[in-house]
Amino acid sequence: MNTNRTHEHDVHEPASPVHPTHAHPARSSGRVDDTSAGAEAVARAEAGIAGWEDAVRLQRWAIPDHADVYALAGEIVATLHALEDLAHILARQIAGYGHGRVLYDDTRHVDPAQRLLAAGSAIRALQGAVSVAAGWANEFWSAVGHIGVEHTSADDIAEDTTDIRRPEGADRDDSTADMSGRAGGAR
8 A cells, every 4th residue: 555645635634433524435534434435436436537538638639748748647656556545445345345245256156255366366466566557657757857858049949849948038028039039130
């Protein structure tokens, strides 16, 4: 489980397991005696999928911009850490799935205990894979954060939209600038 990150929901006081909170289940860091928390978790996951699909479509058509690439890399890292945390929780929940319940396999041909073993192995492997992916994503985020484009003239600014840095004075309003963007007009 990712214990090195602080998420916005970690800063709230935990809800009492005896006195359920009236706060939204997804915004509480404590136990919530509310069966809607699972349904809300699924809804939030579906919204996350839709958001990432939109991000893919929008970025596909975007002009490459360093600030956007850097920000998206950070969001990838945060998303992978959240998925790692979720995989850890699901592994723990699956481990206790059969306690106090009668389980069955929907095919009625496989022992449910075998299915649980397979599910537990798969979710632990997924957690490991996501953890590795988060490490690579963080490497990418760090490396891309050190990339910039040196501008040698004001012409480079108009031609290169991939870097967020602008040379000093590039933002000034110079009414004597000619059509090429160079200050001072034609000479």
